[in-house]
Amino acid sequence: MAETDTYTSYRTEEYVVKEEPFYLPVGDEVELFEVAYSQQMPVLLKGPTGTGKTRFVEYMSYRLGRPITKVTRSRRDGGQSKGSSVPLMTIACHEDLTASDLVGRYLLEGDETRWMDGPLARAVKVGAICYLDEVVEARKDTTVLIHPLTDHRRLLPIDKRGEIIEAHAGFLMVLSYNPGYQSALKDLKHSTRQRFMAMEFNAPPPELEAQIIEHESGASASVSLALAKLGEKVRNLKDHGLQEGVGTRLLIYAGKLINNGIAPRRACQVAVTWALTDDQQVQRSIDEVINSIFE
């Protein structure tokens, strides 16, 4: 770990979450995931944004007794490949993410070349949970990799090296996917979908959500409850002017603002109303709900 004045940076392999991530189970998801993991069943996490998918995977990886490593894609990463075990690889997918970004590539080192495993390869080797966040954003060619890994074969072909890696027993592929997108071009293919057990994440009931908000934002119990109530009401507007209801994340933001001295109505306006929509009518309606709930 190297401390500098302004920020703390970790080598990918060194970053370990020391504390248990806070995750409040809403249903039987923990149990399901545990079984899925033990049975090597790939998991698809569906659900609107900010409903705790990422947090859930972090928590599960901790719970399953494994430290955690975050990988942000950095192409000319000089890190070493050997040795370290990498139990949770979170890979944020985006449209430029190619197969070799996942699998690995040769690097130049003086006159020599050196192969470096990509995050997926590393995960496969050490038996990590590989979490592909927002998988629909990735380029289509990545599915070539996903398919053999997520059926009974559990293989990762590395063409450039002419290798095929058999996945470690502890390896598990987890995808996240937000079905709210309307773009038909970004739908998951059925052949991909049907390789995963799917778990749906939705907004938790107000009492639970209030606890989450309270814990995450530090706002008081009553404010948190009011925020959860607001969340519930605003979600009633989904498909009625809102494409997407409000996620817990935004409610937490509002809680943090309030906790730091911003007037509740104003905090909700910036963290909820304006964050959600540009439509003035809908904005006004949400503001009215806010005005009713908060003094």
Place this chain on the structure above:
Amino acid sequence: MQQVTLAESEEKLQRYPKELNEALREAWSAVSGTLSDEEMAAWVGWGVAIAQQAGRSWEAAREYFRASPAAVQALPFVHLKQWGYWGNALAEESPAASSAYFRASPRIVGTLKPWDVPEWAQIGRRLYGRGRRSGVLTTRYFEVSGDLLSVLSFSELQNLVGMMEAIAERSVDEAASFLSLSSEVLPTLREDTRSCLSLISSLLGREWQQATGCLQVVGEALARVERVERSRYLSLVGRVAENGGVNVPAFLRDSSAALGQLEGYIHVHVLNMADSLSRVDHAVVLDYLKGVPQVMRRVSINQLETWYETGVAILKENPEGGAAYFKGESSRSEEVLEKLSTGVELGRVKEVMRLYCRALSALDVEIAAHQAEEAQGKGWVALEKMMAEGATVYLPPVAERFGNKDENFDWYKVVATHQVAHLEFQSFDFSFDRQATQFSDMRSRLLPVPSEDDGEAELVDGRAVGLADIQRFFGLFVDGNLARDIFTAVEDCRLDYRVKVEYPGIRQAYAGVQHLALAERPRLEELPAREAMVELLIRFSLQQGRELMVPERYAGSARALWDIVRPLSSPHALVEDSAEATIRIYQIISQVPNEEVPDEEWQQGDFPDEQTPWESMSDEEWEQLLRELMEAQQQSGEGEEQPYESPPQVDYRGEFKPELMQVISMLRESQRERGAKGETISKGEMERLLAEANQPVTNNQGVDPQRRGMFVTDLVKEVGSRGTPQGAIQQTTMAYDPSYDEEEQGGPLEIKEPASFLYDEWDYRMSDYRSRWCLLREKDMSEGDSTYFTATLDGYAALASQIRRQFELMLPQGLQKVKRQQDGDELELDAVIEAMVDKRSGTSPSEKVYVRRNKVQRDVAVVFLMDMSASTAEAIDESRRLADEWDAPDDPLEYMFWLRSRRGEGVRRSYKRIVDLEKESLVLLIHALETIGDTYGIYGFSGYGRENVDFFVIKDVQEALSDRVKRRIDKVSPLQATRMGPAIRHAVTKLDQLEARTKFLILISDGRPQDRGYSREGVEKEYAIHDTRVALLETRRRGITPFCLTVDKEGHDYLRSMCQDMGYEVLADIHSLPRRLPALYRSLTV
């Protein structure tokens, strides 16, 4: 001169009809006392002379004699002589005129100064000199003189005649009717006569034709103007008219009509402004006046002035802008008003309120303006109007009780929040089985033990229909009405408390509204005892706990009520708690006789805020308490018992009909079950259920049977055909229609004509396709006018170019970098490095190391399928009248075409229909699509029955956008029914012909699929939805992405099952369609 005798005189007149001598005789005796002998002779002489003039001049002579007594009375002899002389002179010209002259004389000589009489006569004579047909004028002049002189001075009369002569220069007839009108109208104008005359005289120079018109309307017009303002009003009109080019009668009519809508005391202000406005620009005065009532509905008089001054300022800068301002056409005017007015109009906040209610209740709540009369009978939450899963909240059209906008808006919000609270906090979910949280369970112990023949379920139409729980609950009470009133008050207690706890943000506004409501409650001391007790409950529910008048005798009971009501102010209280409270309160109040309480027996009671918490009493304790209360009440009771009347509604709360609601939801439930089995509820059954549910109405108020019949039918509609648009084929009845099976029993169809296609249809009951079940005919849409297309684009100019720009952005500037190509303009650094690395490590490097700037080919094909069913003819509310502005093309030539085609259509539509917006959206979309070069086709469909599905080609997928296409769009109009399945299938065959990489089918509809044998109640509705769903699935299987866009508010209801995992969208506001459709297309295809 010698003396003449009567006999001699008679002798001279012997040869004329007897009447003449009779007249002479009568006059003789009257005048002989006044005139000297000599004068008598002269007098008789003139008469004889007149009679001798010409054929019928004896008649004039007769009138002469008849008028003489009055004339002799009034005129000195010199003038009498002249009087006679002029009569004679007239008779020479026209006996009729002369007769009229004499006939008018008695009134005239009494009015005019004697020396004016000859003058008056001379005028008549002069008129006669005007030539052809002038006799009419003269006669008319004399006829009306009497009336006119009663209101005009002689010189004014002369003036008027002058005007008339001016008119007569052009038209004698006009002049004659002008005269008659004057005599009719002017006397009614009284003090305003002069102003009116001067208005008319000011017209005569140029606008003489308008004079009569003015007279015709002026009386009526002035009647509408505040009396003291009338003459300045007329002079205002005069000033405006001075400038010419004004239709004065119309001005009078319209401006006075506008003033008539205003309170009289405002006229002076309005006219002051009009006066100064007329000095700035006379042409806008009328528009200003016409606009004022509208404006005054929204602002106060002071604010009117601000509005006016803003307008004048604009007018001085920019005459056209000012004119538009006062016409109410400029948005500036709207803005100013909006800023000024303190009232809030429902129309402006409706959508916000709708979403707000939706957010609170999670149900589709419709917001409707309630009309005053309606509110009486129905209340604001007309729950019988239950929609698919929501309710209608009725709000008044304007909120203006408070002096500022925010408070008025808050008032709306409070009303809506309270009404929605019934849904949010489950007032309608009463269940016998659920435990109350604050009270012990008394209700189930009161329930009669069901006996064999009196089970809970009754048999109706051969099947069991249970009673709703809430009905069973009210069944516990002898006096159902009293119980309902108590329950309502108590439940409102619970809700109002709940709302205030859950929504602290409106607590203050809420309290304000409650306070207002309190002010409108009847005085307790004026009510008989039992009603006072119920009223007391309402006061409690409105948070009044102090200074309440209570009859001494019932003070203990009142206190007990308070104790029972208080536990309802708990966040955990349920509707069942209200029910338990109702039972207990009923037990107390039903013992209170409804008798007058003498004044001295009222005492003031305060009910403390802080109270010992309600301890759930044991039954024994409760009975003990009841007994004590009864004893306290026993003491006296000599007052007269009166029939119990329900308390007036609290205005913001509306009517609360829990029974009806439960019955409706039960009906809906059983409808759903039976629907699955293909059965429906009969009307008889429904009527019975309603009669029970609606007892307070049907029992007490003797609702007229017709209205009730209507109500039942409405309900049949609500429950049965939620949201089914009124298509041509919707003669749907709830009753099971046996003919349906026969109709559908026909077998597969055959193709008999070209351009026909057969499609299978999915029957979910068989879980299989019915093969060759639908016959679809493809036709070219007939052609209308291509100006429709351009005109639409013009009308939406801003939006059109905005959409087009957005579409252009979808093309990445024409060129896009494509990485990793075999060859290209540039090396790609990453790829080169990779290749280098590969080479070093011994693998064969990739040769794809170039970046090429490619023209990107979008490869998208899309078919738009438009619902042309009859229901799209429904008018959408067109509150802002933009229609005519954009409708008409600017180009004069196009305008001609346009006009002609409109006329061709017969009636000119001034409102927009759903289909119009669909068309407009298509036009905008086409316009944009042309920029990105996607392949697209547009088709419409409609039809009647499975053998008649019409599929109209508006633009075939292979066809280029041509004038023909534009002309076809014009012709798209509502036809018949909506059988979606075959249309979708046919559209798919169209898309199948294309090679595109990505294909879409976008279905634009206004309602659920429906057609004969496709959509009727129960089974067929399911049938249609299933078939459509299957057709959409087929679509997807063919690699085409379907998307349904509907403007039907109830769309969620069936689209959810129809499209499930496929894309769909329900447009909340149809007006947004032209904007939404292109946006949707973009997001689908990027």
